Amino acid sequence: MVIGIGIDIVKIEKMREAVDKWRGAFLSRIFNPQELKNIQKGKIYYQRLAARFAAKEAVIKATSKKYSLSFKDIFILNKKNGAPYCELKKKLDIEILLSISHIEDYAVATAIAQKKS
Numbered sequence: 001m002v003i004g005i006g007i008d009i010v011k012i013e014k015m016r017e018a019v020d021k022w023r024g025a026f027l028s029r030i031f032n033p034q035e036l037k038n039i040q041k042g043k044i045y046y047q048r049l050a051a052r053f054a055a056k057e058a059v060i061k062a063t064s065k066k067y068s069l070s071f072k073d074i075f076i077l078n079k080k081n082g083a084p085y086c087e088l089k090k091k092l093d094i095e096i097l098l099s100i101s102h103i104e105d106y107a108v109a110t111a112i113a114q115k116k117s
Contacts, residue, residue, distance in 0.1 A: 003094060003113040006061025008054040010107045015050040030056070030071045038078060050107035051084075051100040052076040058111035059086055059096055067092060076100075086111065 018026050027036060030053060039048045055076045060069055067090075075087040076098070086096035097112040 001115045003115060004062040004065055005113075006058035006063075006111045008057035008061065008109055010050040010054045010057075012046050012050050012102070012105055012107060015053060015107075016046045019046070019049065032072060032075055035076055044102070047102040047104075047107055051102040051109060054107045055084065055086070055098055055100050055109035055111065058109040059098070059113070062096070062111040062113040063094065067094075 027049075031049075035052060039045065039052070056071050056074045059074050060071075063069055069088070069090070073089040075089070076084060077087060078084055084098050084100050086098045088094075088096070093116050094113050095116050097114065098109065100107065100109040102108070
């Protein structure tokens with residue numbers, strides 16, 4: 001049973017500005033060390049950060065009616081084939097279906113929260 005659906009879009013430049021302004025303080029407030037370890041610096045570093053930020057926002061929106069999750073409660077990780085998936089710090093009776101994408105200027109994510117069967 002679907003509990004909620006969330007979507008979010010992030011402008012890549014806004015992510016770059018936040019990281020440049022607050023550096024590690026911003027990153028450690030939003031992301032878990034395991035997530036940051038998987039985001040390699042390079043040409044699309046800020047796109048990847050923005051996509052994961054959008055994914056966390058989408059998960060929060062999808063679960064907001066029943067659960068109170070923070071950024072650090074949500075782990076956006078990748079399977080071996082590169083597909084994103086979501087793990088939650090808290091053991092809840094839900095699973096999150098996730099889709100993220102990014103291009104030069106924007107990152108977008110959609111999350112569907114559903115009861116575990």
